[in-house]
Amino acid sequence: MSNKNSIVTKLAFLSVSFMVTSAYAIQGSLPQLKAALGISQPQSEYLVTTPSFAVMIFVVLSPLLQQWFHISDKKIIMAGVTIVGIAGLIPMFVNNYTVILISRxxxxxxxxxxxxxxxxxxxxxxxxxxxxxxxxxRAAAEQVGQACTLAIAGLILSVAGWHASFLVYALAFVVLFFFAVRVPDDSASQDKNVAEDDLADDIAEEPKQITKISPVVYLLVLFAFILCIDYIGMENRFPGLAVQINGSQYTGSSMFLSLMLIGATLGGLFYGSIQKRLGFGTVYLGLGLMALSNFLFGFAGHNFIMMVIGLLLIGFPLQLVSPLIFNLLPDLAPADKQPLVTSLCLIGFNFGAFFSPTVGQWTNALLGQSLSGFGLAAPFPVYGAVLILIGVIIFFATRHSQKAN
Known part of the structure; x- marks a missing residue:
């Protein structure tokens, strides 16, 4: 039985999160994909965000499949990583947009x-x-994974073209091997050990009794939805804007997208210490920094450096907020509702990611801006203003909930 505090065991569990965000590895290839397949800007963006639609469905189906087929946590995780590896490689061998979309x-x-x-x-x-x-x-592992897969896919793109960039999904099989070898398959025994380890803490401090789902949960779901519309939208549109500024032959977008994820990784790594000091105030810090990044990105115009600063900034506050959302849930819903509220927040994140191209398209239409050239940057000042508004709503809703309790 593996020691839960062993660094190798922790890395084994975190390793599966390394591949969770690898859907975005092909973002640097979007201009080349768009030209090669003869598709529109929203269609190219949906190649990145469509996986989030399936995630929403299977986040709900996964526990049901486990119950119906009596599958352990380890086996369901291994099955998921295997599918990621196989489906991710399919676009290497086809030129049909529909087939690639289905594989995604x-x-x-x-x-x-x-x-x-x-x-x-x-x-x-x-x-x-x-x-x-x-x-x-775990949030940092996602960002490290996204940074690595983006960098690798971008390197392959510059050497061998957009087809070959999908070879990055072969990394899923490396993760699968590490996870399979290190993580034990006795979930029940693991849970029992954890319960025994934490028994002294439970005796020393009786947990607060929670009888119903707090309305703050639904605000956090909305928050997750908007965060991903913004974050994924910026990632998807940066390559097109970079090409607009630097010329059609520019292929350096993947490098900057990878650098952006360094900030996101730092946000995940420092989240624990920041949350310990600021508590729920971490939400407001994250919102303020994300709004600032949107304003820099949206108003950059021809200033590539200013646009890159906005891009690099957005990752850090996102990874302050996303783990906080899940860390708050145990105090916002009864124990038997935790799977439900966790799934709701995951659906919020993934629906926001999936719907990001459409929201961006709608915002462009409302502002009277085209979906080409510098019009791609138009939605982001609006997103920044919305984030500030959400911060105000969360502040007053939290105060109301505290007074009610």
Whole structure:
């Protein structure tokens, strides 16, 4: 039986989160994909965000499949990672947009099979500050994975073209091997050990009794939805704007997208210490920094440096907020409702990611801006203003909930 506090065991569980955000690895290839397949800007963006639609469905189906077929957590996670590896490689061999889009849906199904387990197992194994730290590390693992897959796919793109860039999904099989070798398959025994380890803490401090789902949960779901519309939208539109500024032959977008994820990784790594100091105030810090990044990105115009600063800034505050959302849930809903509220927040994140191209298109239409050239930057000042408004709403809703309790 693996020691839950072993660094190797922790890395094994975090390793599966390494691939969860690899759907975005092909973002640097979008201008080339768009030209090669003869598709529109929203169609090219949907190649990145369509996996999120399948994630929403399979986040709900995954626990049901486990119950129906009596599948352990380890096996469902391994099945999901295997699907990611196989479906991710399919676009290497085809030129048909519809076939590639379907393969991306299957890729998302793989993510959805194990996404919630990667989060809930941390809540089962760890408590208090250790749980907050592990959730932050899990968020950091996602960003490290996205940075690595983006960088690798971008390097392959510059050498061998957009088809070959999908070879990056072969990394899923490396993750699968590490996870299979290191993580034990006795989930019940693991849960029992965790319960025994935490028994002294439970005796020392009786947990607060929660009888119903707090309305703050639904605000957090909305928050997750808007965060991903903004974050994924900026990632998707940066390559097109970079080409507009630097010329049609420019292929350096993947490098900057990878650098953006360094900030996101730092946000995940430092989340535990920041949350310990600021508590719920971490939400407001994250919102303020994200709004600032949107204004820099949206108003940059021909200033490539200003646009890059806005891009690089957005990752850090996102990873302050996303683990906080999951860390707050145990205090906002009864124990038997935790799977439900976790799934709701995951659906919020993934629906926002999936719907990001359409919201961006609608925002462009409302502003009277085209979906080409510098019109691609038009939605982001609006997103920044919305984030500030959401911060105000969360502030007053939280105060109301505290007074009610």
């Amino acid at each position: 849906l299957i890729l998302g199904a793989g993510y959805g099979l194990y996404n919630s387990q990667a989060i809930s197992l941390i809540s089962v194994w760890y408590e208090g500050s250790t749980r907050a730290q592990m959730l932050g590390w």
